[in-house]
Amino acid sequence: MRYLVVSDNHGDRQILVDLFHHYKEKVDYIFHCGDSELPADDPVWEGVYVVTGNTDSDSRYKKAQTVNTGEDIIYLTHGHLSSVKMGLTQLDMQAQEHEATIALFGHTHQLGCEYNKGRLFLNPGSILQPRGGVPIKTYAIIESTAETFQVQYYDRNFEPIEDLSLIFKK
Numbered sequence: 001m002r003y004l005v006v007s008d009n010h011g012d013r014q015i016l017v018d019l020f021h022h023y024k025e026k027v028d029y030i031f032h033c034g035d036s037e038l039p040a041d042d043p044v045w046e047g048v049y050v051v052t053g054n055t056d057s058d059s060r061y062k063k064a065q066t067v068n069t070g071e072d073i074i075y076l077t078h079g080h081l082s083s084v085k086m087g088l089t090q091l092d093m094q095a096q097e098h099e100a101t102i103a104l105f106g107h108t109h110q111l112g113c114e115y116n117k118g119r120l121f122l123n124p125g126s127i128l129q130p131r132g133g134v135p136i137k138t139y140a141i142i143e144s145t146a147e148t149f150q151v152q153y154y155d156r157n158f159e160p161i162e163d164l165s166l167i168f169k170k
Contacts, residue, residue, distance in 0.1 A: 007033035007106025033106035034078030075100035079107035
């Protein structure tokens with residue numbers, strides 16, 4: 001399974017149109033981790049799993065979603081309601097409740113990925129306003145097999161970022 005994960009575009013609709021069009025036939029699932037600042041009924045969301053962020057004003061978004069892909073159980077949230085700026089403990093407990101093998105989140109605008117106790121935690125960074133040690137506008141692709149999670153971060157030009165490629169054995 002291949003998953004596209006993006007977050008924190010803060011009103012930049014065109015980058016989502018470009019990303020979703022570019023990857024339409026290349027990934028199995030698309031996830032948006034919130035702070036889009038777009039209406040929940042925007043046509044850009046067709047076929048996309050999306051959650052609300054702290055800057056999203058449309059109350060029709062879900063706070064979190066759990067998606068069973070057949071390969072993985074994915075818990076998707078923005079992170080502001082999971083206190084991710086203080087660590088991943090609360091997010092881990094929420095993901096455990098849903099028996100998730102992957103927890104996706106945004107909010108911090110800082111990309112990050114770790115594998116802990118059988119669960120992959122991934123923040124794709126911000127596609128518009130990156131923060132932290134990697135000042136690149138990013139999104140991520142997760143390739144999940146029975147044996148591994150392969151994570152590759154990309155820039156807005158759909159180019160892989162060489163130093164941001166990870167492989168975790170399940």
